[in-house]
Amino acid sequence: MKAMLKLFILKQLAKRGMSGYDLMKECEEMLGYKPSAGSIYPLLRKMEEKGWIKGERKGRKVVYSILPKGKKFIEELHTIKEEFYRRMYSHLAATAEIFDDRELRCLVNGEIFRKYPVLVKIIFRIGNMEEKEARKVIEKIYREIK
Secondary structure, eight states, rough: OOOHHHHHHHHHHHHSOOOOHHHHHHHHHHHSOOHHHHHHHHHHHHOOOOEEEEEEETTTTEEEEEOOOHHHHHHHHHHHHHHHHHHHHHHHHHHHHTOOHHHHHHHHHHHHHHHHHHHHHHHHHHHHHHHHHHHHHHHHHHHHHH
16 A cells, blocks of 8 residues: 555645645545555655655645656656556456457457546456445446436
8 A cells, every 4th residue: 555655645746735634635535545644754754765755844834745756757657557558458358268258358349448448447446346335336437427
């Protein structure tokens, strides 16, 4: 989770400067997980030491902003993400063929994944949810599409 928290912090700081407390609240709102002060502040210090971010005291709080080295790291991650999606698509196609899985083949061979890569993310996230929560998400998606 620490690696994901680093990425989340960098992405948020690329948008605007934020305090550690602001980052904790933003994480809770967007990801449903609120990191403790004991995990976020040491992480912010390490990120500062690496030259990814810079903290500046403003009154009683420290406001962090992203530095060029942090922005470069985010760009590198986008390249890694694209390669991951390409490989995932390839593995899904191979799995469909190996196991003669008709439904998976329909999904992979269709243009839907190429046009809407977010669907891959949704499918994998739903796969990790409890059934009741997954049903709510699917129903919400259905209502919005309809």
